[in-house]
Amino acid sequence: MKLFGIPNCDTVKKARTWLADQQLPFDFHDFKKQGLDRDTVAGWLAQQDWEVLVNRKGTTWRGLPDERKAAVTDKASALELMLEYPSVVKRPVLLDAQQQVHVGFSDDKYRGIFKV
Structure with a gap:
């Protein structure tokens, strides 16, 4: 299992904590430092x-020029876009x-995925 994100993102922190609390082993991929490759995103x-x-609600999207x-x-x-701006x-x-690919985090969502 692999979790992709940015370590200082609050939602990523919550997901990492939730997985650790459930003793579910996972690898963390910091795509800010490690980047993203075309095959992964595809x-x-x-x-x-x-x-x-x-994420069209985030600061990265809002900071893009309108034409982009x-x-x-x-x-x-x-x-x-995601390869150029991973955030x-x-x-x-x-x-x-x-x-299977799951996007975002909530306690209920992860409980449903992991049946806990």
Whole structure:
């Protein structure tokens, strides 16, 4: 299992704490430091809609020029945006043991994923 995010993000912190409290082992990938590769993001986009993965409420999105935002209209353009600006990805992204992609965190959501 792998959790992708940024360590100082509050939602990522909550997800990491929740997984640790449930004694669920996971690898953490800091995509601010380690980056994101095309295959990883394309894999996410194969399972999740680009509009779920691109955080249009965050500061990174809001800081983009309007023409850059307007250019994000499909999976391909969203992929390029996420590779260029990893912090525009909604966090955290969890790749579970069955290789299913889950975006975001809430206690109820993770309880449902892990049946606890």
